[in-house]
Amino acid sequence: MSKSLFEKIALVGIGLIGSSLARVIRREELAGHIAITTRSAGTVMRAEELKLGDSYTTDAKEAVSDADLVVVSVPVGASGAVAKEIAPALKKGAILTDVGSTKASVIAHMSPHVPEGVYFIPGHPLAGTEKSGPDAGFAELFENRWCIFTPLEGTEPAALEKLSDFWRRCGSYVDTMDPEHHDMTLAIVSHLPHIIAYNIVGTADDLETVTKSKVIKYSASGFRDFTRLAASDPLMWRDVCLHNRDAILEMLARFSEDLATLQRAIRWGEGDKLFDLFTRTRTIRRSVIEAGQDVEVPDFGRQAVGRPKVQQQQYQATGVCLAAPSRAAAPCCPRSRDE
Ligand SMILES: NC(=O)C1=CN([C@@H]2O[C@H](COP(=O)(O)OP(=O)(O)OC[C@H]3O[C@@H](n4cnc5c(N)ncnc54)[C@H](O)[C@@H]3O)[C@@H](O)[C@H]2O)C=CC1
Numbered sequence: 640m641s642k643s644l645f646e647k648i649a650l651v652g653i654g655l656i657g658s659s660l661a662r663v664i665r666r667e668e669l670a671g672h673i674a675i676t677t678r679s680a681g682t683v684m685r686a687e688e689l690k691l692g693d694s695y696t697t698d699a700k701e702a703v704s705d706a707d708l709v710v711v712s713v714p715v716g717a718s719g720a721v722a723k724e725i726a727p728a729l730k731k732g733a734i735l736t737d738v739g740s741t742k743a744s745v746i747a748h749m750s751p752h753v754p755e756g757v758y759f760i761p762g763h764p765l766a767g768t769e770k771s772g773p774d775a776g777f778a779e780l781f782e783n784r785w786c787i788f789t790p791l792e793g794t795e796p797a798a799l800e801k802l803s804d805f806w807r808r809c810g811s812y813v814d815t816m817d818p819e820h821h822d823m824t825l826a827i828v829s830h831l832p833h834i835i836a837y838n839i840v841g842t843a844d845d846l847e848t849v850t851k852s853k854v855i856k857y858s859a860s861g862f863r864d865f866t867r868l869a870a871s872d873p874l875m876w877r878d879v880c881l882h883n884r885d886a887i888l889e890m891l892a893r894f895s896e897d898l899a900t901l902q903r904a905i906r907w908g909e910g911d912k913l914f915d916l917f918t919r920t921r922t923i924r925r926s927v928i929e930a931g932q933d934v935e936v937p938d939f940g941r942q943a944v945g946r947p948k949v950q951q952q953q954y955q956a957t958g959v960c961l962a963a964p965s966r967a968a969a970p971c972c973p974r975s976r977d978e
């Protein structure tokens with residue numbers, strides 16, 4: 640039997656992401672021992688019933704002691720408190736990582752607590768669903784998805800390589816970005832779609848009761864797609880909004896401007912404008928489908944460390960540079976460093 644990648648992995652938080660990790664770690668034999676901890680005794684019990692690990696405790700310090708890899712999978716607003724709690728028990732030489740949907744704020748809240756000799760490498764698997772809790776996870780969640788690291792300056796290359804290897808063996812492609820670029824990118828490709836979904840479903844819910852029953856009854860697939868996103872965990876998304884505030888506000892401002900332009904085109908019957916926009920966006924959908932799961936996130940100075948199949952069509956099709964302060968000022972994206 641081949642030796643495990645890590646002798647002991649501690650999973651702090653055992654919801655959708657933590658339990659999916661537990662399942663894939665077991666399947667791929669990535670750890671000699673899986674220690675599971677979360678703050679609620681009921682959730683720890685459920686994890687044990689599901690046989691997700693080898694040991695179970697609500698005592699986070701006990702779970703992380705002697706662990707070679709510690710993965711924090713809790714709502715981003717709780718990451719600082721969790722880091723503070725586990726810090727004294729972390730082993731010298733251990734890798735500490737997280738899976739939070741925002742990165743700059745997680746780094747700000749976790750890194751002050753990380754002891755000397757522990758390698759802290761923030762991460763974010765771009766994989767998930769609208770479900771939460773230990774029953775919702777599945778071993779295939781990370782397959783053919785990106786996992787982005789936002790390493791701190793001076794990160795030990797061997798530790799980054801080992802963590803990259805871990806995520807590759809979970810089925811993911813790995814990449815690095817700086818935290819601000821990550822947060823800006825995710826604001827448009829993930830956070831805004833969720834906010835729009837929460838808003839449109841809320842608007843429908845605010846309609847008069849008679850109309851509302853019709854909305855539910857006749858909801859077309861477009862509205863149904865929004866209701867899936869709008870069913871995502873409220874606490875997790877509250878935290879994402881509060882912890883990626885600036886990037887989300889920037890993207891919301893651009894979105895609102897574009898929506899006002901669209902509104903004006905509809906009001907004034909500017910059919911050509913509508914047709915042109917709808918044609919442009921259709922090409923994006925086509926390149927997303929063509930690219931399958933290997934869709935390239937917009938390039939913000941990315942450095943490939945995994946095995947990404949780089950797909951530039953999505954960006955090339957649009958020419959939209961999300962990183963630029965204004966689209967008019969910088970109509971093209973910087974090219975990736977490894978081109
Ligand atoms: N749900 C998704 O689709 C994705 C989520 N993420 C990120 O992964 C992290 C975890 O998300 P999920 O697994 O979906 O959430 P979840 O709600 O399914 O699980 C969260 C876990 O954290 C624990 N927890 C909650 N508050 C805590 C606290 N104050 N202290 C200690 N433990 C606490 C809960 O008991 C639970 O075990 C979040 O930071 C989220 O942003 C990343 C990618 C996708």
Ligand SMILES: O=C(O)C(=O)Cc1ccc(O)cc1
Pocket residue numbers: 739740764765766767768769829
């Ligand atoms: O369910 C969906 O469509 C998602 O987009 C899941 C998701 C949620 C949060 C993340 O940080 C990454 C992925």
